[in-house]
Amino acid sequence: MTVMGKVVATEQPLLKVEGLTKRYGPRIGCADVSFDLWPGEVLGIVGESGSGKSTLLSCLAGHQRADLGRVSYDGRDVLAMSETERRRLSRTDWAYVHQNPRDGLRMGVSAGGNVGERLMAVGARHYGEIRGKALDWLGRVEIAADRVDDRPSAFSGGMQQRLQIARNLVTSPRLVCMDEPTGGLDVSVQARLLDLLRGLVRDLGLSVIIVTHDLAVVRLLAHRLMVMKSGRVVEQGLTDQVLDDPQHAYTQLLVSSVLQV
Amino acid sequence: MIRIENLSKSFTLHNQGGAVIPVMTGVALTVSAGECVGLTGQSGAGKSTLMRMVYGNYLTAGGRLVVGDTDVASAEPRQIIALRRHTLGYVSQFLRVVPRVPTLDVVAEPLLALGTPATEARGRAASLLKRLNIPDRLWALSPTTFSGGEQQRVNIARGFAHAYPALLLDEPTASLDAANREVVLTLIEEAKARGAAILGIFHDEGARARVCDRLVDVTGFTPKAAA
Amino acid sequence: MTEHLAAGAYNFAYLDEQTKRMIRRAILKGIAVPGYQVPFASREMPMPYGWGTGGVQVTAACLVPEDRLKVIDQGADDTTNAVSIRRFFQRTAGVAVTEATGQATVIQTRHRIPESALKQGQILVYQVPIPEPLRFLEPRETETRKMHELEEYGLMHVKLYEDIARHGQIATSYAYPVRVEGRYVMDPSPIPKFDNPKLSGNPAIQLFGAGREQRIYALPPWTQAVSLDFDDHPFETSKAPHDCDLCGAKDSYLDEVITDDQGGRMFVCSDTDYCAGRRARGMKGRLWAPEPEGAA
Numbered sequence: 001m002t003v004m005g006k007v008v009a010t011e012q013p014l015l016k017v018e019g020l021t022k023r024y025g026p027r028i029g030c031a032d033v034s035f036d037l038w039p040g041e042v043l044g045i046v047g048e049s050g051s052g053k054s055t056l057l058s059c060l061a062g063h064q065r066a067d068l069g070r071v072s073y074d075g076r077d078v079l080a081m082s083e084t085e086r087r088r089l090s091r092t093d094w095a096y097v098h099q100n101p102r103d104g105l106r107m108g109v110s111a112g113g114n115v116g117e118r119l120m121a122v123g124a125r126h127y128g129e130i131r132g133k134a135l136d137w138l139g140r141v142e143i144a145a146d147r148v149d150d151r152p153s154a155f156s157g158g159m160q161q162r163l164q165i166a167r168n169l170v171t172s173p174r175l176v177c178m179d180e181p182t183g184g185l186d187v188s189v190q191a192r193l194l195d196l197l198r199g200l201v202r203d204l205g206l207s208v209i210i211v212t213h214d215l216a217v218v219r220l221l222a223h224r225l226m227v228m229k230s231g232r233v234v235e236q237g238l239t240d241q242v243l244d245d246p247q248h249a250y251t252q253l254l255v256s257s258v259l260q261v
Numbered sequence: 262m263i264r265i266e267n268l269s270k271s272f273t274l275h276n277q278g279g280a281v282i283p284v285m286t287g288v289a290l291t292v293s294a295g296e297c298v299g300l301t302g303q304s305g306a307g308k309s310t311l312m313r314m315v316y317g318n319y320l321t322a323g324g325r326l327v328v329g330d331t332d333v334a335s336a337e338p339r340q341i342i343a344l345r346r347h348t349l350g351y352v353s354q355f356l357r358v359v360p361r362v363p364t365l366d367v368v369a370e371p372l373l374a375l376g377t378p379a380t381e382a383r384g385r386a387a388s389l390l391k392r393l394n395i396p397d398r399l400w401a402l403s404p405t406t407f408s409g410g411e412q413q414r415v416n417i418a419r420g421f422a423h424a425y426p427a428l429l430l431d432e433p434t435a436s437l438d439a440a441n442r443e444v445v446l447t448l449i450e451e452a453k454a455r456g457a458a459i460l461g462i463f464h465d466e467g468a469r470a471r472v473c474d475r476l477v478d479v480t481g482f483t484p485k486a487a488a
Numbered sequence: 489m490t491e492h493l494a495a496g497a498y499n500f501a502y503l504d505e506q507t508k509r510m511i512r513r514a515i516l517k518g519i520a521v522p523g524y525q526v527p528f529a530s531r532e533m534p535m536p537y538g539w540g541t542g543g544v545q546v547t548a549a550c551l552v553p554e555d556r557l558k559v560i561d562q563g564a565d566d567t568t569n570a571v572s573i574r575r576f577f578q579r580t581a582g583v584a585v586t587e588a589t590g591q592a593t594v595i596q597t598r599h600r601i602p603e604s605a606l607k608q609g610q611i612l613v614y615q616v617p618i619p620e621p622l623r624f625l626e627p628r629e630t631e632t633r634k635m636h637e638l639e640e641y642g643l644m645h646v647k648l649y650e651d652i653a654r655h656g657q658i659a660t661s662y663a664y665p666v667r668v669e670g671r672y673v674m675d676p677s678p679i680p681k682f683d684n685p686k687l688s689g690n691p692a693i694q695l696f697g698a699g700r701e702q703r704i705y706a707l708p709p710w711t712q713a714v715s716l717d718f719d720d721h722p723f724e725t726s727k728a729p730h731d732c733d734l735c736g737a738k739d740s741y742l743d744e745v746i747t748d749d750q751g752g753r754m755f756v757c758s759d760t761d762y763c764a765g766r767r768a769r770g771m772k773g774r775l776w777a778p779e780p781e782g783a784a
Contacts, residue, residue, distance in 0.1 A: 188360075191361040194360075195361055198359060220358075223338070237320075238318075238338045238341055240318050241317060241320060244318050244319065245313075247273070249276065252274070256276065
């Protein structure tokens, strides 16, 4: 379990983004975004609504097509990939955790079926093994084994979000995109989820891009932080450095606007 | 182990008309392995600012700041992450943790991040908590509900869990009773003995006299214009 | 094929020649790409959707005057749907009809494959209500087409997984999905899974028509169609654990018939031609009592 130790020594970024631009007609979705993401690293992206965070994430995940720029994953050009290849990656190596679990779960399928789907999508054909893995993952996200045959519609919001995470991580992806994963959850549930995510990142060596407007979440979860405004990156650096010694006017405003508890 | 040359720092306050406030200039100091250097100077003179710069928490305006083989002043974020994980520990005055995480895991976390097996990491955490007189009935609880002194001791245990070659200590003995103060000072002496380079802020003069080999007054680094 | 039954009557087999050509093109494409759902411009037929409009159009496009047509509904030649479609083609195409599986050149069926083995040269036309096997879990048509294109069929197993999780076994008993020649996953129409093994390696041409959904697909002769399953829950056929009460057959698919309101019931072959043929050859079931001579 020396994942993190090894990880830092690797000399290749897992994801390399250069000059990524997406326009909606005359409006800018995101413009000229560049960054590297290294194995085992958690990158936070913050900014207010409409700052281009979600556009950026959906371009990276291939849900939208970028107008300009380059994205290379593990040395492969993502934007030039065939759809077959990209969809295969998104079932195996990549994961996408939606803000609303309903967008990322099959609500009519049992918890076990939800977790097992990605396994079956990559060819698992042994019911007992699929179910065993599903139970294992439900345990890891702290969902009781006796809920394995219940549908997510019978779960609380926090459980649904944890189920979504299990469903995404079961194929051991290397890159996880999360769009406001703790949004809409009670504070106590949020804390539990943050703890879970931190443990998973540490134990599995995941690379994570987490989009949020919650600075407390990124402080606890993200190694590095990128601040976006009007579709552009205005500042990036170590998370605590950006939050404690912000350089850009917008970041200073953002940090000083947070209510102190 | 820690070498600082001609370091400077200023803050630009964009929300107050872009005022630039120079806070430090010409900082120079070194801390060798096995040595403890204490920072002195009045409150507001920049002791904590300097510590935060060494940790990479504050950006530097100029100069060199080398810890181990990493120039913190010019390093990429991920190099600083690696530095903090392996080489440079920091005991701040505030405990910042994910709520709900048990104290034992909070303390074990730096070791887990290095890939230490969980049982070994928790064992080390348990022995530190025991030394620092945190009753074991509290180990399974989150430290967020603890008293100030207890939180401070959890913070120290966390900072000493991994044998960092370099350590930054910001008021490690503040708000501790005599017995616990003694434990912390012993921990510092042990760290020095195993070769750790320590840079610290100690308001407690007795503690300073006991563990510090040298003192550096940061008032000398205050820019003239602002003085 | 342009000969008319009588002046002013319908064109041969009801549909105009251009429409039949269009449907034949879809059929040929379906045969060329086994299991692939070919869109076609389904016509309004003089019967409601759900009564076999897709199958009727495929049959109309296949028929030639020399054909001998058999129509079955759930295996039976004498139910309303079968009788009306048979009469429809008798009137509009004037083709010969038969109830004997072995005698027919074209067989239109709803929900069954005849018990007697089919032969090379025969055409079996299925009526299909819902051609898309993935729809149960993925309602978006754009997405299911993409999934077929990219062979993303994990979802089919999710359905089977749900079955086992809920019932301890694969409870899907009809419209049981098959993978055709290792490529397309296909809905075999609501035939009982008892019939699934007959889909594979069949010497006859099997054509599937969905009128409302405007899709035609096909299994050419000798095509492999594998029923989906799990390694530890292999595909199994199932039927009522009885023998036919009329002909005594042990190997045929049975219908349960309630005979009174005292809980009386009997099991009979769903394939009426098969059952009658066995009885004609002297085989008897538990409740078989020949009607007395001259009875009404």
